[in-house]
Amino acid sequence: MKLTKIPILCCMIGATICNTASAQLVIDNAQFIIQPGATVTVQGDVTSNTDILGTGILQMNGIASQNINMNGFAIPNLEIKNPANVFLTGIASVTGDLLLTTGQILLGSNNLRIGNVGTITNATSTNFIVTNGTGKLIKAALSTTGFTFPIGNSASTYTPIAISNNGTADSIGVRAFANVMAAGNSGTPFNKEVVNNSWDISESVAGGSDLSITTTWNATDELPGFDRTRGGLSKYITSPAENVGWDLLNSQTGAATGANPYQYTRTGISSLGIFAVGTRPVLSPLLVTPKIFLQGAYNTVTGLMSDNLRTLNLIPLTEPYSALPGFITTPLRGSGGGETSASSVIGSAAGVSTNSSIVDWVLAQLHDGTTGAVISQRAVLLKRDGSIVETDGVSPLNFAGNATGNYFVSIRHRNHLGIRSLNAFPLTKVTTSPYDFTSSLSQVFAGAVPNSAMSTLGADAFGMWGANANDDITVKMTGFTATTNDYLRLLNILGSNTASQIGVYAKEDLNMDGTIKMTGFTAATNDYLRLLNVLGSNTASLSQPVF
Ligand SMILES: [Ca+2]
Ligand SMILES: [Ca+2]
Ligand SMILES: [Ca+2]
Numbered sequence: 001m002k003l004t005k006i007p008i009l010c011c012m013i014g015a016t017i018c019n020t021a022s023a024q025l026v027i028d029n030a031q032f033i034i035q036p037g038a039t040v041t042v043q044g045d046v047t048s049n050t051d052i053l054g055t056g057i058l059q060m061n062g063i064a065s066q067n068i069n070m071n072g073f074a075i076p077n078l079e080i081k082n083p084a085n086v087f088l089t090g091i092a093s094v095t096g097d098l099l100l101t102t103g104q105i106l107l108g109s110n111n112l113r114i115g116n117v118g119t120i121t122n123a124t125s126t127n128f129i130v131t132n133g134t135g136k137l138i139k140a141a142l143s144t145t146g147f148t149f150p151i152g153n154s155a156s157t158y159t160p161i162a163i164s165n166n167g168t169a170d171s172i173g174v175r176a177f178a179n180v181m182a183a184g185n186s187g188t189p190f191n192k193e194v195v196n197n198s199w200d201i202s203e204s205v206a207g208g209s210d211l212s213i214t215t216t217w218n219a220t221d222e223l224p225g226f227d228r229t230r231g232g233l234s235k236y237i238t239s240p241a242e243n244v245g246w247d248l249l250n251s252q253t254g255a256a257t258g259a260n261p262y263q264y265t266r267t268g269i270s271s272l273g274i275f276a277v278g279t280r281p282v283l284s285p286l287l288v289t290p291k292i293f294l295q296g297a298y299n300t301v302t303g304l305m306s307d308n309l310r311t312l313n314l315i316p317l318t319e320p321y322s323a324l325p326g327f328i329t330t331p332l333r334g335s336g337g338g339e340t341s342a343s344s345v346i347g348s349a350a351g352v353s354t355n356s357s358i359v360d361w362v363l364a365q366l367h368d369g370t371t372g373a374v375i376s377q378r379a380v381l382l383k384r385d386g387s388i389v390e391t392d393g394v395s396p397l398n399f400a401g402n403a404t405g406n407y408f409v410s411i412r413h414r415n416h417l418g419i420r421s422l423n424a425f426p427l428t429k430v431t432t433s434p435y436d437f438t439s440s441l442s443q444v445f446a447g448a449v450p451n452s453a454m455s456t457l458g459a460d461a462f463g464m465w466g467a468n469a470n471d472d473i474t475v476k477m478t479g480f481t482a483t484t485n486d487y488l489r490l491l492n493i494l495g496s497n498t499a500s501q502i503g504v505y506a507k508e509d510l511n512m513d514g515t516i517k518m519t520g521f522t523a524a525t526n527d528y529l530r531l532l533n534v535l536g537s538n539t540a541s542l543s544q545p546v547f
Contacts, residue, residue, distance in 0.1 A: 123150030184236030293463030447545020
């Protein structure tokens, strides 16, 4: 049927059906009116260069796939009833209702606009709008009433998003696309710990929006490691430069609602862009590069620490602190416990020793800059030159999920006394802040203990006191039990002072060479002599300040 340049009243009031079986409906500058109550059924393609008038229904009812090219013009009501799906080949709008009876609409590069009072009904996990290109589903005049965008990034991935707007009503457009990428709409896709979908949300008139957004996904959309008990909905910020990146804070994370599908809701959104659901990868970064030395592994000649545990393949691939008393005792949102690395980073597979080779795991803690309370913690890696890095052995330590601000930072190690920065200092999101604990005793909090908070390892080199074998915060050789006396702890683990344990990753290995023994002529081989050297005498003691 081709209508050209003459007003035609097709389908009068009533139930009259205008059936264009298998043929195309082409409207070329004609006045085409579908009267109230009428349905125009089309089994071929629809092409128009003008609005379809009236308030009846245009029904796409083919058995093979159909195309709609409205060239930007409007359809009063549209019904999709085609299991082979309908493709949008030009921009279109629906002023009334879009009824999804059977099948999907694939937008490709074209926007589909739902008018001011328009609706979409009967969307399901199989009947929805596929945003398989740059085209968006747009709702005009979106206000407090709210609107659910029944979209998915493929025919089999249904990730609808519901939006209401407490701000100035505006046309809001959304598309879903596969993957969550490091830079929002570009960069490396994350391969774990996210729902594998992003939502790109935009407004017609910049500013004035105050959105509440609820994203929905299925368990099959979740990548390994995603924890829906402590995730959230994150936005990728593109400006200002110092704030670029995913913005989710630990305080905004929690348990998802629903039971497959699941949902997260976030309110008060005034700046639109790309949103994603996840855990650590989409948390707001907070970067710091501490530098510390461990007395037990420090070589006064080279000024580096030994990486014997790495070359002997003794460093566990999962952090040790969760299994030790007194370290990770309180679960904190978004961080702390269960960090893993790879043998290519912390094993002999990493190759010959360099200044950047990994010495051991340390536990880093972030403290509130006012109260000093621990608010985040993370097990990370220590390099031979003293710098502390992420579990990949390269990236700056990331206390993800904490906002830019002033914080104290402390470092703990399984057989050394912990240290904390003397003052709170500024940490930011994009640029890492160095903090060199090794340069001066005045870098660390001294507390009320009689000893210095760090050991003097050499000229201008200070490090964490070593030789703490027994899970407490003192180093001493006095006391009647192994729980207070580090010497007795050493003796107890060996059974006798001539026994040894070889190839171990243990707190009692005070010189961090992979062996526990009390024989040998120097502190480099004899853990007892290491203890004695740290203390200076067998009646001395050292304590860690309380922080
Ligand atoms: Ca706006
Ligand atoms: Ca001790
Ligand atoms: Ca040893």
